[in-house]
Amino acid sequence: MVGNNRKGKNDVTIEEMAAFCKKKGFVFPTAEIYSGLAGFFDFGPPGMILKKNIKEAFWEHMVRKRSNILGIDGSLISPFKVWKASGHVDNFVDHLIVCEKCKLQMKAEEFIEDALNIDADGLTDDEIEKIVKENDLRCPKCNSELHIEKPLNLMFSTSVGSGKDAVKAYLRPETAQSIFINFKNIVESQRVKLPFGIAQQGKAFRNEISPRNFLFRTREFEQIEIEFFVHPEKVDDVAGFNEIEDQEINLLTREEQAKENPKEIKVPVKEIASRGNKWQAYFVYLSYVWFLNHGISRDHLRVREHLKEELAHYAKSCFDIEYKFPFGWKEIMGNADRGQYDLKQHAKESKEKLEIYDEESKTKVIPYVASEPSFGVERAFLAFLFEAFEYDEERENNVLHFNPKLAPYKFGVFPLIKDEKLIKIAKEIFNNLNERYNTEYDESGTIGRRYARQDELGTPFCITVDFDSLKDESVTIRDRDTKNQIRVKISEINEIANDLIEGKRRIS
Numbered sequence: 001m002v003g004n005n006r007k008g009k010n011d012v013t014i015e016e017m018a019a020f021c022k023k024k025g026f027v028f029p030t031a032e033i034y035s036g037l038a039g040f041f042d043f044g045p046p047g048m049i050l051k052k053n054i055k056e057a058f059w060e061h062m063v064r065k066r067s068n069i070l071g072i073d074g075s076l077i078s079p080f081k082v083w084k085a086s087g088h089v090d091n092f093v094d095h096l097i098v099c100e101k102c103k104l105q106m107k108a109e110e111f112i113e114d115a116l117n118i119d120a121d122g123l124t125d126d127e128i129e130k131i132v133k134e135n136d137l138r139c140p141k142c143n144s145e146l147h148i149e150k151p152l153n154l155m156f157s158t159s160v161g162s163g164k165d166a167v168k169a170y171l172r173p174e175t176a177q178s179i180f181i182n183f184k185n186i187v188e189s190q191r192v193k194l195p196f197g198i199a200q201q202g203k204a205f206r207n208e209i210s211p212r213n214f215l216f217r218t219r220e221f222e223q224i225e226i227e228f229f230v231h232p233e234k235v236d237d238v239a240g241f242n243e244i245e246d247q248e249i250n251l252l253t254r255e256e257q258a259k260e261n262p263k264e265i266k267v268p269v270k271e272i273a274s275r276g277n278k279w280q281a282y283f284v285y286l287s288y289v290w291f292l293n294h295g296i297s298r299d300h301l302r303v304r305e306h307l308k309e310e311l312a313h314y315a316k317s318c319f320d321i322e323y324k325f326p327f328g329w330k331e332i333m334g335n336a337d338r339g340q341y342d343l344k345q346h347a348k349e350s351k352e353k354l355e356i357y358d359e360e361s362k363t364k365v366i367p368y369v370a371s372e373p374s375f376g377v378e379r380a381f382l383a384f385l386f387e388a389f390e391y392d393e394e395r396e397n398n399v400l401h402f403n404p405k406l407a408p409y410k411f412g413v414f415p416l417i418k419d420e421k422l423i424k425i426a427k428e429i430f431n432n433l434n435e436r437y438n439t440e441y442d443e444s445g446t447i448g449r450r451y452a453r454q455d456e457l458g459t460p461f462c463i464t465v466d467f468d469s470l471k472d473e474s475v476t477i478r479d480r481d482t483k484n485q486i487r488v489k490i491s492e493i494n495e496i497a498n499d500l501i502e503g504k505r506r507i508s
């Protein structure tokens with residue numbers, strides 16, 4: 001597998017990764033010429049393609065190939081009532097702690113986590129107040145007393161329309177709710193029967209108190225979420241579950257998290273089912289395998305069971321898939337059992353019946369969301385970058401060892417030197433490949449410099465046209481990871497190209 005057993009990648013800090021991303025054009029801070037806007041980023045040419053490739057590969061695996069999961073594309077702004085019903089208006093809050101003297105502001109949850117090394121997610125105002133008092137926590141800057149502010153809602157609010165007709169609305173803080181509010185329309189317009197899923201890929205917005213760690217916590221981000229609806233009495237009916245139940249996953253259990261030095265343990269997939277439900281275990285496994293198959297090493301990937309006290313207001317059980325970043329193990333994907341919470345809430349507030357007719361039992365039921373795979377696109381993007389990154393001492397340049405399927409550019413095409421005859425052939429090969437794959441053409445600088453440029457963008461294969469090509473109608477293809485080269489006929493490039501990207505053929 002690409003990306004395993006390399007040294008040094010965890011030496012790269014998040015700041016160095018942000019600098020590298022800017023230098024190579026992957027990611028820029030938003031509005032940088034106006035000194036930026038914290039928590040917002042723009043994706044440059046290679047970054048935009050990498051992000052698109054990640055989304056497409058995940059969607060393909062989780063949604064497109066499954067006949068019982070349908071996609072939608074909902075609006076970014078929705079009315080107040082949606083978010084009141086979902087619980088976000090009342091519960092989707094963070095707490096701010098302010099120093100009485102120097103006015104230093106901190107996100108309470110983070111401050112408590114850093115100060116006491118405990119998990120502070122989901123604490124109420126009173127609990128935070130109590131922890132700060134009991135532990136006599138003080139301002140890290142001036143040691144004065146701290147004041148806990150009223151909870152701050154994380155949603156960006158806006159108003160739609162003007163004058164007296166204006167109505168309060170929010171930018172969505174998650175894609176999930178568009179799925180629930182479209183449930184009735186989907187059931188009435190599509191031929192669906194339980195169990196089935198509705199998926200959505202798109203932007204979400206959260207007014208985080210302290211965006212940090214580059215792309216890890218931003219105020220605008222993208223998600224792919226699936227709500228998987230099942231009959232409430234058949235939460236564990238998964239056809240074919242026995243085929244995957246003994247596959248191994250690294251799991252950090254609740255019990256382990258209570259210990260001094262918690263460690264993940266290898267467990268079969270059915271262990272997740274026994275702690276959550278079978279559909280949840282099934283989708284956790286599908287996602288876990290997807291990360292492994294796209295280049296994340298097993299040592300850097302684990303599943304973490306949520307503690308009871310950190311469960312979101314709607315969740316019965318939740319598992320995160322975590323990646324080992326240089327700044328610690330962090331969530332790149334979640335999977336919650338949301339039960340009937342959302343459909344019941346929206347049915348109550350909208351006074352619409354959000355039910356489906358179940359042929360087997362001949363009754364109408366409110367479906368149960370047994371599993372909600374929730375994929376953070378930017379977080380996955382960051383994990384793939386860290387996993388791929390290596391400073392190669394021998395080459396004296398950085399190499400991004402992306403899985404060829406995710407790599408922004410699949411091929412680089414070069415004439416050995418600027419010679420008209422070589423350029424002509426190289427351009428023909430470039431035009432031909434570029435019809436199907438993002439391909440880079442480069443004729444400037446030494447051949448070594450051009451390889452280095454492609455290494456830094458993660459281009460897996462480089463094709464060089466040399467003077468022998470004029471005689472033998474062949475070119476050299478060089479592998480990014482091994483630097484091995486093979487000689488192939490120009491007429492065969494098309495045939496070989498796809499096999500190389502799919503990993504069906506290797507250059508050795």
Ligand SMILES: [Zn+2]
Nearest residue numbers: 099102139142
């Ligand atoms: Zn202070």
